[in-house]
Amino acid sequence: MHPAVVALNISEAFENFLFGTSLLEWAGVFTGILCVWLAARNIIWNWPIAIVSVIIYIFIFFETRLYADMGLQFYFLLMNIYGWYFWSRRRGNASAEQPITSMTNHEWLFCAGATVFFTFVLGTLLYRHTDASFPYLDSFCTAVSFVAQIFLARRAMQNWLIWIFVDLIYIGLYISKGLYPTAMMYALYVYIAARGYLEWKKIYLEQREQIN
Template sequence: MIFILAITDWLKSQSVLEISGVISGILCVYLAARNNIWSWPFAIISVSLYIIIFFEAKLYADAGLQVYFLITNIYGWYFWSRKSEQEDKVPVSFATRKSLLISLAAILIFTLLLGTFLYKGTDASFPYLDSFCTACSLVAQLFLARKIIENWLIWIFVDVIYVGVYLVKDLHLTAGMYALYVLIATMGYINWKKEYKQSKLPLNT
C-alpha cells in the first residue's frame, strides 16, 4: 500500500507535458519498430512537446534536435507512403559503406562544432556529450526515414547514454522512456532484419 501511494505521489509530481511526450514517444517508436507508417503522426506530436521540455531543461542541443526531428518526421511520413503498386510497403535496406563513412565524419565534425559553441556560448548541460548524442540522432533519424536498418543500432547506443543524462537532469519519466526505447529499438532491429531477409527469398512459383 505504501509503495502504491509513493508511486501515485511521484506520478502527480510529473508534468502533464512530459507525460504526454512520453506516451506519444513510446507509441511512435513502437510503431516504427513494427514498420507501421502510423508511427509518424505520433512522432510529430512527441517531438513538438519535447521542444518545450528540453528547452526548459536547458538541453538546447536536444531542443534543436527535436526541430530537426519534426522536419524529418514529415519527410519520413512522405517517404514511407511512396510504395509501388506491387509492394505492400517501402522495403527496408542496409546502409552502404560510403554512407556509413560520411555519417561517421559528420558526427565527429558536428560534435566538435556544436559542443564548442554550447560550451563557450551558453549555460548548456553536458555540451559535448549532448552534442555527440544529437549528432548520432541526426544520422539515426535520417536512416529511419529512409528505412535503413542500421538506424536501430545507432538508437540503441544513443538511448543508453540518454538514460543517464535524463536521470541526472531529474527527467525521470523521460529516462524511463529512453530505457524502454532501448528495448524497442532492439526489437526493431530484429524485426527489420528479418523482414529484409524475407524480402530476399525467391518467390514460390
C-alpha cells in the same frame, strides 16, 4: 537506517516521481513510446504521432536547458514529415512499399564523420555561448540521433542499432537532469529498438529471398 524511515523515503520518492512530473512530460513519454513502437512494427502511423511527440519535447528540453536536444526536435520535426512522405511512396505498383535496406560502408563512414563534425561544432557553440548542461555530451547524442533519424526515414535496418547506442547514453543524461519518466521511456526505447532491428532484419531477408 530504520526500516520505517527507508519505507518513508521510498514512498516520498515515488510520490515525487508520480506527481512531481508534469502532464506535458507524461504526454511526451506516451507519444514517444507509441511512435517508436509503431516504427518498430513497420507501421506508417508512427510519423504523425512522432510529430506530436517532438513538439512536446521542444518545450521540455527548453525548460531543462538541454538546448542541443531542443534544436534536435526541430530537425526531427522536418525528418518526421519527410519520413511520412517517403514511407507513403509506392515502388513499382500501388501496393509495393519502399523496401527495407542495409547500410553500406560509405553510409557508416558518413555516420562517423557527421557525428564528429556536429559534436565539435555544436558542442563548442553551446559551451561558449549558452548555459547548456553537458554541452559536448548533449551535442554528441544530438549528432548520433541526427544520423539515426536519417536512416530510419530511409528504412535502413541498422538505424535501430544506432538508436540503441545513443538511447543508453540518454538514459544517464536524463536521470542527471531529473527527467525520470523520460529516462524510463528511453530504457523502453532500447528494448523496442532491439525488437525493431530483429523485425526489420527478418523483413529484409525475406525481401532478398523474393528477389533471388
